[in-house]
Amino acid sequence: MSSLEPKRAIGPPHTLQSAVAVVAPRHTGPVPGTLLVALDSLSSPLLVPTRLLTWGLVALGVTALCWWPFLHGVATSVGRLEQATARIAEGQFATTVGITRDDELGRLAESVEQMAGRLDQLVVGQKRFLSDTAHELRSPLGHMRVALELLKRQFDGAEQRHLADLEEDVAAMSQLTDDLLTLAKADLGTRALDLAPVSVADGVARAVERENRPDVTINVDVPPDARVRADRDLFIRAIANLLRNAVRYAGEFGPVSVGAEVTADTVDVVVADQGPGVPADALERLLTPFYRHDQSRDRRSGGVGLGLSIVQKAVERCGGTVQCKNLVPNGLEVRLTWQRAV
Incomplete structure (x- = not known):
């Protein structure tokens, strides 16, 4: 060797x-x-840090793989809860969360669904109460109007003036009960709608005939062949309520205009006035029942705040939408979007 x-x-x-x-x-x-x-x-010793880093990365990867299903499930459940509560806040009380878990998130989802169901019962009960009350008031109010007509034939002079004031109050109560009944029926959907082609020009003409006043100008510019898919009575009622509001609050400032814009799938009926408009923070609440942005108005000068609510319910029952906006420099525009009838 x-x-x-x-x-x-x-x-x-x-x-x-x-x-x-x-x-x-x-x-x-x-x-x-x-x-x-x-x-x-x-x-x-130079290899020790590299070895520790390698084992640390391996441990981190194994931990992530083990925890990923749990974290993904939690994130998905929280997202569904967020979407469900948003729909409930919009008034869709028939919302279901769709979470089946045996932990706190599952119990929270069950509580949210129970809350939505309870809210639905309360709201439906309130609407039925309004509907039943308005329906029951119509008969006595009708009898009162007949009695007033008989009294007017027996008295004259100062008594006639008092009877006229009483007749005006009875007429206002009758209008209120009719509005309440219309709103409750639209909310409850008690009547099956027969959506059919409706002529926009004909419906607008009927609404103008109802709400026209000698001291207010209403300009109409509607294509004669424009047709929407809607319930005819609800269509006319929606346009008439818009015209009534525009004439009452802005008729003194200038003409009220009614137009229609036709697209491939929709027809927009636009009612605009030249009044002062409404505050920007009140636009989103204009369609809320019993809301009046000017609290100084009383029943005679400003109604009870049901007109635009009825408009919204009528349009939504027919599958449409309502949008309000202030015009520049002044005025208010309400746009009703309907499905176009072929």
Whole structure:
């Protein structure tokens, strides 16, 4: 055997045990050189941070894989809860969350569904109460109007003036009960609607005939062939209520205009006036029942705040939408979007 002799050592003397040595044989002959690596070099301190980082990344990956299904399920459930509560806030009380879990999120979803069901019962009960009350009031109010007509034939002079005031109050109560009954029926959907093609020009003409006044100008610009898919009575009622509001609140400022814009799928009926408009923060509440943005108005000067609510319910029952906006420099525009009839 030939002895081997170190030719070069890598590293300082005190780490020679962990060094890499390159040696060559001392004897002559065709024996190739040999590279010797110390086995304990793998435990070099330089390799420790890399090994820890590798194992840390592996542990992090395993943890993520284990927790991902749970975190994904929680995020999905929270998203469904958020969507459900948003629909409930819009008045869609028949909303279901659709979460089947045995933890706190599952119990929360069950509570939300129970709350929505309870709200639905309360709102439907309130609407039925309004409908029944308005229906029951119609008969006595009718009798009162007949009695007033008989009294007017028996009295004259000052008595006639008092009877006229009483007749005006009875007429206002009759209008209120009719509005309440219309609103309740539209909310409850007690009558099955027969949506059919309705002539926009004919419906607008009927509405103008109902609400026209000698001291107010109503300009109509509607294509004669425009037709919408709607219930005819609800269509006329919606246009008439808009005209009544415009004539009452803005008729003194200028003409009221009624137009129609026809697209491939829809027909927009637009009623606009030249009045002062409404405050910007009141636009979103204009369609709320019993809302009056000017609280100084009483029943005689401003109604009870049901006109635009009835408009919205009538249009929505027919599958349409209502939008309100202020015009520049002044005026209010209400746009009713209906499905176009072929």
